Amino acid sequence: MILKELFHFNDYLHKQILDGQTEINGLTFDSRFVRQGFIFFAFPGTNTDGHLFIADAVARGASVIVYSDPNISFPAHWRVSWIRVDDVRKTMAQAAARFYEHPSREMRLFGVTGTNGKTSTCFFLRNILEENGSACGLMTTPKNIIGPDIYEAINTTEESLQLQANLRMMLDKGIRQAVLEVSSHGLALGRVEGLFFDAAVFTNVVAEHLEFHKSFEHYFSSKKKLIEMVEQNNQKSYPRLAVINGDDENCRKIAAGSHLPLLTFGLKPDNDVTALEIEYFIDRTKMIIKTPWGKEAAQLFLPGYHMVYNALAAAATASYFGIAIEKIVQALQTTRHVPGRWEVVDAGQDFMVIVDFAHNWHGLENTLSFIKTVVPGKVITVFGCGGERDRNKRPMMGQTVARWSDVCIVTSDNPRHEDPRQTAEDAMHGIHQCKKEIPVVSQIILDRREAIAYAFSLARSGDVVFLAGKGPERYQVYHDKIIRHND
Structure with a gap:
């Protein structure tokens, strides 16, 4: 593809284009991956600033630099085109869509967002779509699945270059539908710019990532962008849809005023898709799934209240697109593993060990309240x-854990540049608040391996060790x- 096909030069006031016919061989925002004929996109990141690596990108053969810092100047001897823009990430996303020839225009794209439950809902939905007889791609926090190939993901929602490349690979393999986990960061930073979503699925919305968003209002508006993107997608023949957790007030607010067809799911009887006669066990859940198109008995082997909601979200989406309830139930029953979500570790011990990604008070509340209800020890x-x-x-996390646990062991979880003792003491404030009302044992062990070993030493038959x-x-x-x- 040539340069002038990727950019509309008249849209940019600050630019130097040596040759609009320049053949572009690739796009990257990491100077280490620059090759001859590449475009290098420079923007500030979490740990460093891409503007610092412009010279390295030029030395490696970059043909074009896209950047935003007005203080950057280019030496006269550099034979490189450059474009200065206000929002490099957005420009990169638009260029990536053109470079990979807008793959999402040629496939059905499901976006799943929410504070908790996104990954499990994505796995449920993909399995339903595949059970219906059509291959389906998947891009989530733990892994990306493209046909027989499985790749580790770097972010919940990858940067736009990787998203578009993955969708193009799917099309090249004959895969014409994909399920994408969409984070608030991905929406706020424009990573999903240029994608044409056909369905927006909202699992739940509670305050999260406020160190990035600064306010719940910004977090909320970022999430809402997904439904707006579906509304703006009028270039495809697929039906469009919004699916929301009808039991969640914030989800209802997000959908308010939308002109899209709307399906609600939840445990309250006024939802379009709901579950009846639910029986909870530590290793499974039995229920009847009721939709406007029929109802069917089902078993989930990923247990818990929260998993019922995730399964209903997937069932509602699939039902609207014409998949029979029998196939939906079959796919849900055969979904027995989602990486890092309710992973039971059995090494022959007489107590239960569960590894789970629950990492905020809402996720901890969902999982621990369920465990406390069904476990005798x-x-x-x-x-x-x-x-x-x-x-x-x-x-809040400490208080939640203390409310539903007999023993709380506070340890480290990616301290980054912060003192892990400080993060633990902050959690202990919540635990001490709970101790005023209920008896609970607590301890700080900063070495996570030692903390886990100590938990095992305390466990007896019938107990559960929950590694969150x-x-x-x-x-x-x-x-x-x-x-x-x-x-």
């Missing part, structure tokens, strides 16, 4: 609070070091 929870993340939620927060992650982040760790 003690609940021993190991958890930590992420460093350099919203400090205000740490006492890390899920499928295989590392701990201390300062600038990544240390291998897997719960």
Whole structure:
């Protein structure tokens, strides 16, 4: 593809284009991956600023630099085109869509967002779509699945270059539908700009990532962008749809005023898709799924109240697109593993060990309240609070864990550049508040491996050790070091 096909030059006031016919061989925002004929997009990131690597990108053969810093100047001897823009990420997303020839225009694209439950809902929905006989791609927090190929994901929602490349690979393999987990960061930072979504699924919306969004209003408006993107997608023949958790007030607010067809799911009887005669067990849930198109008995082997909601979200979406309730139930029953979500570890011990990604008060409330209800023995929870993340939620996490656990062991969870002792003490404030009302044992053990070992030493037959927060992650982040760790 040539340069002038990627950019409308008249849209940019500040530019130097040496040759609009320049052949573009690739796009990247990492100077280490620049090759001859590449476009390098420079923008500030979490840990560094891409503008610092412009010279390196030029030395490696970049043909074009897209940047935003007005203080950057280009030496006369650099034979490179450049474009200065206000929003590099948005420009990069638009260029990526053109470079990969707008793959989402040629496929049905489901976007799933919410505070908790996104990943499980994505796995449920993909399995239903595949059970119906059509291959389906998947892009989520733990992994991306493109036909037989499985790739680890870097972010919940990848940068636009990777998203568009993945969708193009899917099309090249004959895959014409995909389920995409869409984070608030992905929406706020424009990573999903240029994608044509056919359905927006909202699992729930509670305050989260306020260290990034600064306010719930910004978080809320970022989430709402997904439904707006579906509304703006009028270039495809697929039906469009919004699916929301009808039991969640914020989800209802997000959908208010939308002209899209709307389906609600939840446990209240006024929802379009709901569950009846629910029976909860520690290893499964039995229920009847009721939709406007029929009802069917089902079993989920990923247990818990929250998993019922996730399954209903997927069932509602699939039902609207014409998939029979029998196939929906079959797919839900065969979904027995979502990486890092309710992963039971059985090494022959006489107590239960569960590894789960629950990493905020809402997720901890959902999982621990369920465990406490169905387990006869003690609940021993190991958890930590992420460093350099919203400090205000740490006492809430501690209070939630204490409310539903017999033993709380506070440890580290990606401290980053923050003192892990501080993150633990913040959580302990919430635990101490709960101790005023109910008896609970608590301790800080900052070494996560030692904390887990101590939890095991306390456990007896019939108890549950719940390892919260890390899920499928295989590392701990201390300062600038990544240390291998897997719960």
